[in-house]
Amino acid sequence: MHIDVLTLFPQMFQDIFSLGIFKRAIDQKLVSLGVHNIRDYTHDKHHTADDYPYGGGAGMVLKPEPIFEAVESIERKPDVPVILLTPQGRLFSQKVAQELSQHSHLVLICGHYEGVDERVSEHLATDRLSIGDYVLSGGELAAMVVIDAVFRLVPGVLGSEASPLDDSHVGGLLEYPQYTRPAEYRGWAVPEVLLSGDHAQVDSWRREQAIRRTHKNRPELLDKAELSPEEKRLVERLRQS
Ligand code: 6GU
Numbered sequence: 001m002h003i004d005v006l007t008l009f010p011q012m013f014q015d016i017f018s019l020g021i022f023k024r025a026i027d028q029k030l031v032s033l034g035v036h037n038i039r040d041y042t043h044d045k046h047h048t049a050d051d052y053p054y055g056g057g058a059g060m061v062l063k064p065e066p067i068f069e070a071v072e073s074i075e076r077k078p079d080v081p082v083i084l085l086t087p088q089g090r091l092f093s094q095k096v097a098q099e100l101s102q103h104s105h106l107v108l109i110c111g112h113y114e115g116v117d118e119r120v121s122e123h124l125a126t127d128r129l130s131i132g133d134y135v136l137s138g139g140e141l142a143a144m145v146v147i148d149a150v151f152r153l154v155p156g157v158l159g160s161e162a163s164p165l166d167d168s169h170v171g172g173l174l175e176y177p178q179y180t181r182p183a184e185y186r187g188w189a190v191p192e193v194l195l196s197g198d199h200a201q202v203d204s205w206r207r208e209q210a211i212r213r214t215h216k217n218r219p220e221l222l223d224k225a226e227l228s229p230e231e232k233r234l235v236e237r238l239r240q241s
Contacts, residue, residue: 001101001154004034005143006070007110008049008062012140017147025157033147034074041066041073050112059114067109067120074107082107082126084116085139085146089128092146094169096129100146101153108146110139172225174214176206211235 005013013035018026025031039047042065050060071082081103090096100106109116109125121128131142152158168175179190193205211231214221215238222235 001030001104001106001151002032002034003106003108003147003150004036004074004076005108005110005147006036006038006067007138007140007143008038008112009110009138009140010035010037013144016144017151021157021159022148022151025151025154028156030156031151031154036070036074038062038066038070041069053114057114061114062112062116062120064117064119064124067116068124071107071109071124076105076107080105080107082109082124083146084109084111084121084125084128085130085142086111086116086121086128087130087135088121089130092129092131092142092149094149094167097146097149097153100150106150108139108143110143112138172221173210174218174221176209176213207231208234212238215239 007013013033017023017031017033022031026033039049042048049063049066051063053059053061081100083100083106085108109120129142129146131145136142153164158164164170166175179194183190183195191205193201196202211222211225211227211234214225215235227235
């Protein structure tokens with residue numbers, strides 16, 4: 001999986017994916033990141049990437065030409081998604097991350113200032129993504145969120161192939177609580193069942209904890225979660241109490 005990012009701040013991407021699990025993944029060539037400075041595709045002596053908005057108003061708008069030229073300089077097949085990161089995009093989610101991880105190549109464009117000339121969204125981008133209902137000063141952090149969530153789904157990037165299946169939001173529930181040694185810390189004991197060695201009991205405890213935690217923190221997720229009839233009865237009881 002290769003991701004190309006277009007940004008006004010390429011330094012922001014310097015070290016972030018060369019640490020932790022992604023270091024090995026990059027060394028093993030499972031994933032790679034190309035970072036491109038939009039300013040390198042300007043032609044005037046001041047390398048102007050932004051300009052005043054037509055119609056007036058506050059702030060500056062990213063010009064279309066350097067962004068079109070930067071994307072066009074990237075060698076890519078016709079079906080490669082070109083994604084604009086913008087608060088006006090559709091909402092990014094684990095499901096979208098899974099969709100994107102099926103592609104071998106993505107191009108991400110980081111918006112900035114008050115916005116990006118609409119012709120980029122309309123005639124260059126094939127998709128627009130937002131990472132949540134808040135405004136960031138640029139698309140870079142959003143792009144990093146998308147890259148992290150997508151890279152970790154590429155087969156082999158996580159140590160164990162099974163681990164992404166247990167993640168929060170896979171299957172529509174938040175993840176169950178995790179514990180490691182010591183079995184007792186400052187008087188707080190790890191739940192007995194986890195020390196029992198009974199895998200069926202552990203699985204059923206975890207499933208119930210996932211449901212209880214989802215009910216407490218993200219109740220709206222339970223409407224769409226995949227639940228057994230018994231689990232649905234648990235949800236009913238939680239909602240009534
Ligand atoms: Cl993709 N960009 C910006 N600037 N702000 C955001 C966002 C993106 N997603 C949520 N907030």
